[in-house]
Amino acid sequence: MSGGTGAKKSLIRDLAGVFADDAAFTRLAAERGDETAYGVDEFRPDRVVPQDLIFGTSTLNPGKIGEEFFMTRGHIHVNTDRPEIYFCQSGRGVLHMELPNGETRPAEMSPGTVVYVPPFWIHRSVNIGEEPLVTFFCYPADAGQDYDIIARAGGMRTLIVADGAGWREVDNPRYRPRSDAEQGRYLEAAR
Ligand SMILES: [Fe+2]
Numbered sequence: 001m002s003g004g005t006g007a008k009k010s011l012i013r014d015l016a017g018v019f020a021d022d023a024a025f026t027r028l029a030a031e032r033g034d035e036t037a038y039g040v041d042e043f044r045p046d047r048v049v050p051q052d053l054i055f056g057t058s059t060l061n062p063g064k065i066g067e068e069f070f071m072t073r074g075h076i077h078v079n080t081d082r083p084e085i086y087f088c089q090s091g092r093g094v095l096h097m098e099l100p101n102g103e104t105r106p107a108e109m110s111p112g113t114v115v116y117v118p119p120f121w122i123h124r125s126v127n128i129g130e131e132p133l134v135t136f137f138c139y140p141a142d143a144g145q146d147y148d149i150i151a152r153a154g155g156m157r158t159l160i161v162a163d164g165a166g167w168r169e170v171d172n173p174r175y176r177p178r179s180d181a182e183q184g185r186y187l188e189a190a191r
Contacts, residue, residue, distance in 0.1 A: 001041045001057050009039035010073070017151055018073055020159055020172065021066025028065055037061055038072055038125075045141055052141035060093070060125050060133040067161040071096070074124025074156070078144030081119035081190035087136040088113040092129030094160050094167060097121040100149075100178055100186040102157040106169055109135070120187060122149055126160045128167045149186075153178060 013033030019025045042056030063070040074096070077084075086095055088109035095115045097105045100122070107115045108128075117123045127133040150156055154174040160167050178186075 001043075003043060004041045004056060005044050007039065007041045009036050011035065012037045015073065018071065018155075019065040019068050020155065020174065021068065024066040028063075035061075037063075037070055048141045050140060050142045053138055054141050054143070055136070055138040057089070058125065058133075058135050058137060060091075060127045060135075062091075062127050062130050062132065064162060068159060069126050069128050069162065069167070071126040071160070072124045073147050074122060074150050075145040075147045076100075076120070076122045076149045076186065077139070078146050079140075079142055079190050080186050082140045082143035083119050084117040084123065084137060084139035084143070086115045086117065086125075088115075089134040089136060091127060091131045091133035093133040093135070094126040094128055095123060096126055096156060096158075096160055097123045098156050098158075100183040102175070102177055104156065104158045104169065106158075106160060109133075119190075122156065124150070124156070126167075128160070128162075 012035050013029045038060040040058050044054050045052045088111055090111050093109045095107045154176045155172045157175045158169045159172045161170055
């Protein structure tokens, strides 16, 4: 991407607590912790106004930790009713989405797939393939990211795990459902 205003990357060791298999993560982080798990090149406008857009490309490297694939930390938007669009450019992935009430919707992506993340959905990318998963993303400039929502619940309600050459969705035994009050706060956190 040309004309970007910034780049960020997350190393494998930055993803502590993201994966269900703690022992497998600790082993991999000891050997390859300094390697990049994923990176973002983005364009952000100088001045944040709600009508503007942030966009860029995300590159998530392939790999597995236990039965799970490399994935992004994931988030809900701080202004929770802001949506997002992902367009898969290369690789194979799942855009894993969850509402605060625990309803999940994993959407498989291959080159050319567009995924719409509606307002109020938590979202993270999972690389289910052997190549880097490259996606273009675009969202309202005032969306913001709350990266702790998933950790506070013990993870997403379901895990995306390897199943032969593919994947399947299984229950996350460490998931702690959000109270009605907490769900309500997320649904109201929109300006
Ligand atoms: Fe987002």
